[in-house]
Amino acid sequence: MKVQYQPKQQYLLNTFLLFFxxxxxxxxxxxxxxxxxxxxxxxxxxxxxxxxxxxxxHVVVYIMIKTLQINGTSDIYGIQITVYGKWIGKIxxxxxxxxxxxxxxxxxxxxxEVLQTWIFPTVPTWLFSVSILLLVIYGFTGGIRVxxxxxxxxxxxxxxxxxxxxxxxxxxxxxxxxPIMETNIVSIIKGTHKMTLTIxxxxxxxxxxxxxxxxxxxxxxxxxxxxxxxxxxxxxxxxSIIYFSPGQLEKTIWPSLxxxxxxxxxFIERIEYVIITFWLxxxxxxxxxxxxxxxxxxxxxxxxxxKWVLLIFILFxxxxxxxxxxxxxxxxxxxxxxxxxxxxxxxxxxILYALSLIRKKLTSTMEKMQ
Amino acid sequence: xFFKKKKxxxxxxxxxxxxxxxxxxxxxxxxxxxxxxxxxxxDILENEVGNSGITLFSIGNLIDKTMLHRDIIEPIIxxxxxSIQVIMEHLSVGEIRKTDHMxxxxxxxxxxxxxxxxxxNLFVLLAHIPARLGRALSFALNESQVVGPQVAFTxxxxxxxxxxxxxxxxxxxxxxxxxxxxxxxxxxxIVSLNGIASQQMxxxxxxxxxxxxxxxxxDSSQLAQLIEDNSLTIFPQLALTERPDRICDWxxxxxxxxxxxxxxxxxxxxxxxxxxxxxxxDSNVNWQIGSFLRLLRxxxxxLSVFFTAIYVACLTFHYEVIPQTLLITLTxxxxxxxxxxxxxxxxxxxxxxxxxxAGARLPTxxxxxxxxxxxIVIGTAAVQAGFTSNILIIIIAxxxxxxxxxxxxxxxxxxxxxxxxxxILAGFWGFYGxxxxxxxxxxxxxxxxxxxxxxxxxxxxxxFEDWKDSLIRLPxxxxxxxxxxxxxxxxxxxxxxxxxDHN
Numbered sequence: 001m002k003v004q005y006q007p008k009q010q011y012l013l014n015t016f017l018l019f020f021x022x023x024x025x026x027x028x029x030x031x032x033x034x035x036x037x038x039x040x041x042x043x044x045x046x047x048x049x050x051x052x053x054x055x056x057x058h059v060v061v062y063i064m065i066k067t068l069q070i071n072g073t074s075d076i077y078g079i080q081i082t083v084y085g086k087w088i089g090k091i092x093x094x095x096x097x098x099x100x101x102x103x104x105x106x107x108x109x110x111x112x113e114v115l116q117t118w119i120f121p122t123v124p125t126w127l128f129s130v131s132i133l134l135l136v137i138y139g140f141t142g143g144i145r146v147x148x149x150x151x152x153x154x155x156x157x158x159x160x161x162x163x164x165x166x167x168x169x170x171x172x173x174x175x176x177x178x179p180i181m182e183t184n185i186v187s188i189i190k191g192t193h194k195m196t197l198t199i200x201x202x203x204x205x206x207x208x209x210x211x212x213x214x215x216x217x218x219x220x221x222x223x224x225x226x227x228x229x230x231x232x233x234x235x236x237x238x239x240s241i242i243y244f245s246p247g248q249l250e251k252t253i254w255p256s257l258x259x260x261x262x263x264x265x266x267f268i269e270r271i272e273y274v275i276i277t278f279w280l281x282x283x284x285x286x287x288x289x290x291x292x293x294x295x296x297x298x299x300x301x302x303x304x305x306x307k308w309v310l311l312i313f314i315l316f317x318x319x320x321x322x323x324x325x326x327x328x329x330x331x332x333x334x335x336x337x338x339x340x341x342x343x344x345x346x347x348x349x350x351i352l353y354a355l356s357l358i359r360k361k362l363t364s365t366m367e368k369m370q
Numbered sequence: 371x372f373f374k375k376k377k378x379x380x381x382x383x384x385x386x387x388x389x390x391x392x393x394x395x396x397x398x399x400x401x402x403x404x405x406x407x408x409x410x411x412x413d414i415l416e417n418e419v420g421n422s423g424i425t426l427f428s429i430g431n432l433i434d435k436t437m438l439h440r441d442i443i444e445p446i447i448x449x450x451x452x453s454i455q456v457i458m459e460h461l462s463v464g465e466i467r468k469t470d471h472m473x474x475x476x477x478x479x480x481x482x483x484x485x486x487x488x489x490x491n492l493f494v495l496l497a498h499i500p501a502r503l504g505r506a507l508s509f510a511l512n513e514s515q516v517v518g519p520q521v522a523f524t525x526x527x528x529x530x531x532x533x534x535x536x537x538x539x540x541x542x543x544x545x546x547x548x549x550x551x552x553x554x555x556x557x558x559x560i561v562s563l564n565g566i567a568s569q570q571m572x573x574x575x576x577x578x579x580x581x582x583x584x585x586x587x588x589d590s591s592q593l594a595q596l597i598e599d600n601s602l603t604i605f606p607q608l609a610l611t612e613r614p615d616r617i618c619d620w621x622x623x624x625x626x627x628x629x630x631x632x633x634x635x636x637x638x639x640x641x642x643x644x645x646x647x648x649x650x651x652d653s654n655v656n657w658q659i660g661s662f663l664r665l666l667r668x669x670x671x672x673l674s675v676f677f678t679a680i681y682v683a684c685l686t687f688h689y690e691v692i693p694q695t696l697l698i699t700l701t702x703x704x705x706x707x708x709x710x711x712x713x714x715x716x717x718x719x720x721x722x723x724x725x726x727x728a729g730a731r732l733p734t735x736x737x738x739x740x741x742x743x744x745x746i747v748i749g750t751a752a753v754q755a756g757f758t759s760n761i762l763i764i765i766i767a768x769x770x771x772x773x774x775x776x777x778x779x780x781x782x783x784x785x786x787x788x789x790x791x792x793x794i795l796a797g798f799w800g801f802y803g804x805x806x807x808x809x810x811x812x813x814x815x816x817x818x819x820x821x822x823x824x825x826x827x828x829x830x831x832x833x834f835e836d837w838k839d840s841l842i843r844l845p846x847x848x849x850x851x852x853x854x855x856x857x858x859x860x861x862x863x864x865x866x867x868x869x870x871d872h873n
Binding site: 014016017115119120123131135138139142145146149150152153156264265266267268269270271273274277278280281284 | 687688690691692693696799800801802804805806808809810812813814816817826829830831832
């Protein structure tokens with residue numbers, strides 16, 4: 001396979017779209033439930049954990065972009081092969097593909113669980129699974145530009161939800177935030193670690209990078225995108241701390257959704273019904289991009305046609321999605337996935353960066369010697 | 371040996387075809403050949419002109435008789451000629467040409483020409499004097515507008531082109547003629563402004579029209595379906611209009627107009643989704659009012675597509691979302707209805723569609739009666755009989771109203787049809803079904819293109835410059851750029867720095 005990868009002109013994307021890609025990828029299923037998990041570790045200082053996780057994600061993205069810039073126009077599949085050689089590179093590529101599929105399944109499972117818990121307790125899992133997968137297939141076959149279009153509209157069309165934050169704010173109690181820094185630093189760091197599942201999504205840059213038109217603007221829009229998401233997370237975390245009592249927050253599985261229960265408009269109540277169903281549009285770009293990243297990986301590593309691969313991957317996701325139906329199982333799945341994700345998204349980029357740097361130094365000195 | 375023989379027969383056949391295609395040298399032969407080619411039709415006209423030795427052939431209904439007498443017969447009747455060139459000098463017809471091909475002769479006779487035949491000559495003259503079949507200019511009835519010109523296109527290609535030239539007196543206006551249909555032989559003209567319109571797009575349209583393999587097209591709406599990017603989708607990707615001012619506005623933005631002879635609707639391309647919800651009147655009134663009207667139409671679109679579906683979803687699954695005070699009224703009005711909401715909604719939507727279709731096919735006066743019958747009799751009676759609830763009638767009427775607000779008839783139809791799958795989805799899956807339908811439509815629209823430019827432009831791919839003239843319309847002093855969607859060769863309408871002090 002070729003290490004360098006230059007997509008055709010008609011598939012290229014304007015770099016500012018990276019803002020929407022990042023935001024759409026990061027906001028997904030984690031945002032509905034992260035408050036409780038962080039709060040159970042860091043108590044009223046949970047917002048500090050969110051800030052720390054945000055700063056850390058900026059650092060990781062900075063390193064990611066540096067890695068990509070060292071290697072010219074290439075994606076993670078090309079870089080791993082240059083760095084590790086053909087065989088190890090291919091195996092690691094498989095790992096990354098598997099990771100993308102796993103992320104896809106985690107998002108799908110969690111969303112179906114929310115749907116079943118809140119709205120349709122009796123509708124079987126397979127029906128939701130099949131319907132969403134069909135939508136994903138239709139979107140995927142449209143190509144990368146359509147997928148990024150879904151990201152864009154998912155952001156634009158869900159801005160209105162921010163306006164709803166005002167309602168729970170009226171019932172908030174600022175004293176819940178005090179005293180600041182009561183929790184010890186270890187718990188705060190633990191909370192930061194627990195943010196993994198919520199904050200991941202920017203690793204898509206590793207795959208989408210060759211498709212961006214102006215490579216010099218990548219840093220700017222990538223950080224803007226992450227900053228937007230981090231501010232959103234911080235807002236929601238603060239809101240949850242001041243709106244819920246500590247005991248209540250620890251027992252609420254989806255605090256972000258419960259927040260909206262208080263909203264009462266003259267013509268509509270229980271607006272969380274609308275929001276949960278609207279969430280389909282918010283998880284759709286996640287699903288599409290993860291699937292696209294996985295199939296792009298197969299295409300780059302093995303040069304296979306994507307039609308059959310798509311079918312196999314969809315089956316690969318569909319069949320396991322029928323199992324793990326209870327809350328405990330899904331929680332366990334999330335837990336294991338967040339451990340894998342922590343190593344792949346937060347630790348691995350540093351290793352890859354160091355290795356590519358060393359490799360580059362070596363090759364340049366070799367050239368000099370010759 | 372074998373090849374030689376084949377080649378020989380081929381050459382022979384070619385030679386024979388050439389001979390058949392030549393103009394016969396005697397009058398009888400010519401007459402026989404001409405009639406044979408036109409299937410001995412009753413409307414063939416053949417007259418010998420006095421003693422001049424000239425014979426005129428034509429199809430009587432297709433030519434202008436006054437011109438025939440005044441400009442062709444009169445100048446030549448009292449003279450005799452020995453060459454075709456001399457005759458040409460005597461005629462006072464504007465459009466005249468010489469040919470020696472029988473095929474050309476027949477073709478131009480069908481187009482309204484008179485054949486001037488002089489015995490013994492290898493050439494004939496073709497004088498183009500078509501009868502004016504058709505009507506005078508009239509009001510734009512289907513796309514009427516309060517502020518703005520009232521004239522509409524007619525069925526004549528030449529008149530339509532004249533109308534466009536009247537609005538844009540620019541030497542760069544280019545008209546390219548093509549012929550479509552092996553049997554209908556329709557003249558189709560691609561009109562564009564050279565130097566603004568993208569030549570690549572002109573090329574795409576030309577290629578698509580030339581590549582058509584079809585026996586006949588009767589109207590521009592059929593041509594539009596044939597040359598669309600994706601003919602499987604329900605959404606129209608090319609717009610039809612009967613307003614010359616609208617076409618001129620499009621031409622000035624860098625779009626192409628496709629005029630079909632015999633059709634009073636002109637195709638404008640490429641088009642984006644939002645443009646189906648714009649009218650030229652938005653530019654003719656103040657920008658605040660224009661923006662308000664556009665926002666009104668887009669909200670009507672959402673109302674029309676989703677309102678009934680939301681009703682069905684709420685009453686089938688999500689009673690909780692309706693506030694208590696509203697719920698009492700709703701359940702009271704639904705108390706006597708025996709059907710589930712989905713059947714109730716379908717029933718009433720069906721009635722509304724019936725009324726609309728009946729109204730569309732009837733003359734205006736009877737149509738009004740239909741409205742009264744439908745609105746009062748069926749509406750009131752259905753509620754009293756306990757078939758439907760009052761509130762559903764309000765909702766469905768609003769949704770129908772919303773679909774009629776859409777300025778484009780083709781898009782209005784699509785909006786009406788889209789409601790049905792959404793009602794089904796809402797009936798099965800509630801809000802999730804509606805959202806599912808919405809996501810599907812979003813992906814579907816993202817996948818469409820019009821002449822290769824994205825259908826959801828300028829929203830996606832985002833071209834923030836063009837948002838100024840999309841859902842809203844900002845004043846002319848701000849919209850100095852042509853839309854990116856047409857990939858214009860000249861991006862700027864005018865130099866906005868120079869115009870700053872004046873506009």
